[in-house]
Amino acid sequence: MTKPPGHDKSPENLKAALTEFIEILGQDNVMTDHEIMKSYTGSDWSSYVPKENEVPAIVLNPGSTEDVSRIMKVCHKRVIPVTAYAGGTSLEGHFTATKGGVSIDFQRMNQIVALHKDDLDVVVQPGVEWEALNEELAQTGLFFPPDPGRGAKVGGMVATGCSGTNAYYYGTMREWVLSLVVVLADGTVIKTRQRPRKSSAGYDLTKTFIGNEGTLGLVTEATLRLTNYPExxxxxxxxFPSIHSAAGCASAVVRKGVHIAAVELLDDVQMETINASGLTSHHFEESPTLFFKFSGTPSGTQEQISIIKDLAEREKVKTFQFARDPDEVDKLWGTRKSALDSIVQRKKDPSDRVWTTDVAVPISRLPDIIEETREDINKSGVVGGIAGHVGDGNFHAMLVFSNQEQKLVEELIHRMVKRAIEMEGTCTGEHGIGLVKRDYLPHEVGESTVDAMRKMKQAFDPLCLLNCDKVIRMQVPKQEEVSE
Amino acid sequence: MTKPPGHDKSPENLKAALTEFIEILGQDNVMTDHEIMKSYTGSDWSSYVPKENEVPAIVLNPGSTEDVSRIMKVCHKRVIPVTAYAGGTSLEGHFTATKGGVSIDFQRMNQIVALHKDDLDVVVQPGVEWEALNEELAQTGLFFPPDPGRGAKVGGMVATGCSGTNAYYYGTMREWVLSLVVVLADGTVIKTRQRPRKSSAGYDLTKTFIGNEGTLGLVTEATLRLTNYPExxxxxxxxFPSIHSAAGCASAVVRKGVHIAAVELLDDVQMETINASGLTSHHFEESPTLFFKFSGTPSGTQEQISIIKDLAEREKVKTFQFARDPDEVDKLWGTRKSALDSIVQRKKDPSDRVWTTDVAVPISRLPDIIEETREDINKSGVVGGIAGHVGDGNFHAMLVFSNQEQKLVEELIHRMVKRAIEMEGTCTGEHGIGLVKRDYLPHEVGESTVDAMRKMKQAFDPLCLLNCDKVIRMQVPKQEEVSE
Structure with a gap:
């Protein structure tokens, strides 16, 4: 463990920094208003509840890589901690300014810099939303597959190494970034590689920064791979009659290698909740349900559907229906996407919270872990749905709870994560570690592996300026901070 | 730049180390015979010609991760440089013991540790050959896609981040490794992650070690993703009438997003050479030629073939033929795979050498760079073929040359690499940097990016024990070592 970071957050130092920031960005892009600061601490859907003092002192809106580099030079010289902010949709406390200091909001850096249609790539700034990007691309027939939560922006998508429903077929963010421009903790600008689709020129720094959770550098430009929009x-x-049979069918489909674009699971609670929410006009069977997406030629799709029907029948499927037209395709798939929104509606009181968490396991263990987790939630009496990217062995529990139920929910999640790790899985399949899951990491990968990660952090950010203490604790934690 | 590594290769130190190695591995697995040592310096197909003194003093054959860890603890304590050796098929000097010291040959660690059929993964030791692995897997219907050169082993495949003809459809080694056990320079053993197909638990150390070229750690176990063997x-x-039209067709196929399993190009010289070699019974048109591989349902394949035929006609294709049966599939595809072997037959004298090198560019630039490179080779009078994984914008030049032509060939390759970098491409698409391409790296990615890579090296191997000075120069080079 390293010694505590010597951050200088004295009023004098921050005031002097402020003057320098205004020089770099102009008055309009430098904020200190307390109400604004508070909006950079958390969100309704974040699992991490920020403490009173976890608020930035200054929020900056840079307009270019050069701006970010100059900001980091100031923060480096003055040893001021920095937190990056893009879409603010992450769940594990990534954008909470736990150390105070400066938050950098990339909202002004929202441009598509260059579209190379013939190379199937696009260069974008970190403030570009993935949905807006795909709308822009639609006219060219191209598309960018990673589909995390609504509102997520490229900067955060790189930082968390996000995925979504398309990951089963297309892979995660890791497979869709060709190159990054990154500002390091001391203000140095690096470009990880050029634009060929394949390269083995030196260490894979692109991948180093995918999933770095804002702790190793700040992404100021990304070159993304594109593909043709599926026809x-x-x-x-x-x-299905049970969650075990639904997960079992998903697992069999993966094992069989059926060419599907996606396979998603919603459990019975989730389906009830969707029916009750009024968010879709369709009324669904209130049983554990798999949503399959297919793409390809009509005859190819027919073949795949018949294989899947066969596998579903072995698991005693209750109903099996198809979309009859493109409109119904959107509607049915939209249902899957409305899972979180519908769960939020189950709050009984405005002070109730929603905790969304995810784990992933090797695909053969999926039926067991999902069944055990469902039973555990039922026993607890907490309202919670299970939904997941089951093709990847990845699922979410979304729990709605009151203050009184907080402890109960913490324990439920603890057992779910423990189960996943014991099944050779991971404490997080796509949300990242952030603040909430730091103490699971050594259990999952071992202390020596966490030490190796710590070496990497120290190499890139020796002053611990960037999202200090997230992903990996840099200081020995107090006894009560660490769970079993 | 760091100070020169303080390696201790004194006879006393090596002798004392030898005693410790024998204690760890037994006499049979510790070698010092000079003839054996010389076989760890290079190969007939390596671009790097080892100097007289670039020979290990000791070769070790460990049998387990524990052995490797104990070996590294000795080398760390005694500051002895270490070079890893797996299949010995790499091209850029990766396994040459440039610093002397110890070479670790993973030949005894050649076991399949565990096959998880239902999870689509397999745990293997670094000495497993990819072809042997696929033979073993064939009975289960599973397969491991990366297909580099014959004889390559998993340890080296991870180290170079290899690919091959399957990379266009399946991706490279980067996409097919779930987890690694790695012994670090000080003997610490880490496991990068567990076995789920998706994880965002901490920094992506798996990717850090893929393509590390033996400089950051030694891979002692790999968990590989598998998929179903394509039907x-x-x-x-x-x-095609010209190399530009052949490359143009490949580029159009990629841009159109046609679902093919692979697309490979061999130029006219390569086709002549193959006809002359007698390695295949088929007689081919001696023109630039594309080899397409398809998989999927018969009707799906027919659809794809007709789209491709159409694109080929736009480029004035001369002949277009299909395999009529599985035997012919193997024969035609085998022709593509015989490119290097046939070129080797064109040596006029046993002292002639073959230099195989690769670059990659954004796909739209492929026709230009291939045409310019072909013309450049023609003008030089050197015998050389061009072959490539053109779906990835990646191609190889394979040059046969005498001692007198050495300078000519160096200049040809220099111009080819320069061309690729200027087209926003890379100095190596799949072979790696090794010793030969180190000085291109700063031109390609910039000095600040190479510095970031150097920080990573220093974090994991501060004594510069592992393949010291490969990929990145750790010491300021002498003037004459660096090209333009």
Whole structure:
């Protein structure tokens, strides 16, 4: 463990820094208003509840890589901690300014810098939303597959190494970034590589920064791989007698190597909740349900559907329906996407919270862990749905709870994570470690591996300026901070 | 730049180390015979010609991760440089013991540790050959896609981040490794992650070690992703009037997003050479030729073939033929794979050498760079073929030359690499940097990026024990070592 970071957050130092920031960005892009500062601490859907003092002193809106580099030079010289902010949709406390200091909001850096249609790539700034990007790309027939939560921006998507429903077929963010421009903790600007689709020139720094959670550097530009928008998409929905049989079918489909674009699971609670929410016009069977997405030629899709129907029947499928037209495709798939929104509606009191967490396991263990977790939630009496990217062995529990239920929920999640790690899985399949899951990391990968990660952090950010203490604790934690 | 590594290669130190190695491995697995040592310096197909003194003093054959850890603890304590050796098929000097000291040969660590059929993964030791692995997997219907040169082993495949003809569809080694056990320079053993197909638990150390070229740690176990063996493979071969039109067709196929399993190019010299070699019974048109591989349902494949035929006709294709049966599929595809072997036959004198090098560019630039490089080779009078994984914008020049032509060949390759970098490409698409391409790296990615890589090296191997000075120069080079 290293010694505590010597951050200088004295009023004099921050005041002097402020003057320098205004020089760099102009008055309009430097904020200190307390109300604004508070909006950079958390969100309604974040699992981490910020403490009173976890508020930035200054929020900056840079307009360019050069701006960010100059900001970091000031923060480096003055040893001021920095937190990056893009879409603010992450769940594990990534953008909470736990050390105070400066938050950098990339909202002004929201441009598509260059679209290379013939190379199937696009250069974007970190403030670009993935949905806006795909709208822009639609006219060219191209598309960018990673589909995390609504509102997520490229900077955060790189930082968390996000994925979503398309990951089963297309892979995660890791597979869709060709190159990054990154500002390091001391203000140095690096470009990880050029634009060829394949390279083995030196260490894979692009991948180093994907999933760095804002702790190793700040992404100021990304070159993203694109692909052609899939033709002839269709969706099938299958409901099962038990969660074990639904997960078992998903697992069998993966094992069989059926060419599907996605396979998602929503459990019975989730389906009830969706019916009750009024967010979709369709009324669904209130049983554990798989949503399959297909793309390809009509005859190819028919073949795949018949294989899947066969596998579903072995798991005693109750109903199996298809979208009859593109409109219904959107509607059925939209249902899957409304899972979190519908769960939020189950708050009984405005002070209730929603805790969304995820784990992933080797695919053969999926039926067991999902069943055990469902039973555990039922026993606890807490309202919670299970939904997941089951093709990747990855699922989410979304729990709605009151203050009184806080401890109960913490314990539920603790057992779910423990189960995943014991099954050779991971404490997080796509949300990242952030603040909330730091103490699971040594259990999952071992102390020596966490030490290796710490060496990497020290190499890139020896002053611990960037999202200090997230992902990896840099200081020995107090006894009560660490769970079993 | 760091100070020169203080390696201790004194006879006393090596002798004392030898005693410790024998204690760890037993006499049979510790070698010092000079003839054996010389076989760890290079190969007939390596671009790097080892100097007289670039020979290990000791070769070790460990049998387990624990052995490797104990070896590294000795080398760390005694500051002895270490070079890893797996299949010995790399091209850029990776396994040459440039610093003397110890070479670790992983040949005894050649076991499949665990096959998890239902999870689509397999745990293997670094000495497993990819072809042997696929033979073993064949009975389960599973397969491991990366297909580098014959004889390559998993340890080296991870170290170079290899790829091959399957990379266009399946991705490179980077996409097929779930987790690694790595012994670090001080003997620490880490496991990068567990076995789920998706994880965002901490920094992506797995990717850090893929492509590390033996400089950051020694891989002692790898968990590899598997997929189902593709059904109904077929192959089509199309010959074109010019290399520009052949590359243009490949580029158009990629841009159109046609679902093919692979697309490879061999130029006219390569096709002549293959006809002359007698390595295949088929007689080919001696023109620039594309080899397409398809997999999927018969009707799906027919659709793809007709789209490709159409794109080929726009480029004035001369001939277009298909494999009529599985035997012909193997024969035609085998032709592509015989490119290097046939070129080797063109040596006029046993002292002639073959230099195989690769670059990659954004796909739209492929026709230009291939044409310019072909013309440049023609003008030089050197015998050389061009072959490549053109779906990835990646191609190889394979040059046969005498001692007198050495300078000519160096200049040809220099111009080819320069061309690639100027087109926003890379000095190596899949072979790695090793010793030969170190000085291109700063031109390609910039000095600040190479510095960031150097920080990573220093974090993991501060004594510069592992393949010291490969990928990145740790010491300021002498003037004459660095090209333009």
């Amino acid at each position: 002839n998409q269709t969706v099938a929905v299958a409901s | 109904n493979q077929t192959v089509a071969v199309a010959s």
